[in-house]
Each structure stands twice: as structure tokens, then as C-alpha cells.
Amino acid sequence: MFHTVLVATDGSKAASRAVDAAIDISLKYGSRLYIIHVLQHGRAVEELERMAEIEGLVAGISEPEPPAPTPEAAAVRTVLLESRHDGRVLSKIGEMILQRAAQRAREAGLGKVETLSANGDYADGILDAIDETSADLVVMGRRGLGKVRQLLLGSVSNKVVQQSGAAVLLIH
Structure with missing residues (x-):
């Protein structure tokens, strides 16, 4: 039924559930x-x-000396301390998020896994990837902004649902 699945992840708990789905x-x-x-x-x-920290990528990253840092926390801390440019930091964190998700997919037995990185507006990046990959299903987490914030700021998931030609599965 679905030949190509695209999942968007930002490292958050909702995105992690979307990756699993x-x-x-x-x-x-x-x-x-x-x-x-x-x-x-x-x-x-x-x-x-x-x-x-908020997205759950690592715990205690901004503390001066986190107690017994995890390997992920140590890696992110090293990138943040060594980097002089925000774009490089973002790219490294993004790579870590993608690598972790792809590793989970491969460990689950999935052989056909590819990662993509985009810049700029979240929804536009996802919509462009749908076109690029010819995805017939998009899976993404939904954070559930409050009604006022969603009205004022818009919603990535709403924009993707409204503008995508693919089926969209939202995970809470």
C-alpha cells in the first residue's frame, strides 16, 4: 500500500514516536x-x-559539569564548545538526530533507509522532501500547540496536511 514513507524528526518525544510508527x-x-x-x-x-535539553536530545547539556554525562551529552557538548558557527552546531545536532533514527530503523530490520537534511521553514522542507522522494505517506509528530499559539504561529503539521499530496499520519 505504501511504497515510500517519509518521517520528519526533530529529536523530540513526539518525533521519536513518529519514527517508531x-x-x-x-x-x-x-x-x-x-x-x-x-x-x-x-x-x-x-x-x-x-x-x-527541551527536545530530550540529551539531559543536562548546559550544566557546567553534568553528573555522569551520557555519550550523547558528551558528543553534543563537544560540538557546542568547539563550534564557532551556529550553522555548524545545527548541522551536527541534526546529523546526530538523523543517525540515531536511521540506526533504530536498521536495528528493527529495515534495509531501505535514507536520511535527508533541509534548511529553513519546517513545513516547506518537509513538503519539498515529499516531492523529492515521491513519498506516499508522511509520518510526523504533533506537539499540540495551544489554540491561540497555533492560530498566531500556524502549525507545521497543519500546513503539511493541507498542502501535501501524500497521506499524512500525525502522532501525538
């Missing part, structure tokens, strides 16, 4: 799986550290 569907239908991460250029390093 996409892996399950891809295994069931023998689909090719594309995993995309859209980079957020233009953010300060301190905000990136907070984003990494």
Missing part, C-alpha cells in the same frame, strides 16, 4: 523509509543548548 509501517509494507530533519538556522548557541 514509520519504521513499523515500512516493515509491514516493505517500504523505503526516508528520515528528514529540518535545520533551524539563525539561533544562538545558548538557545540551541536549551533546545537540545
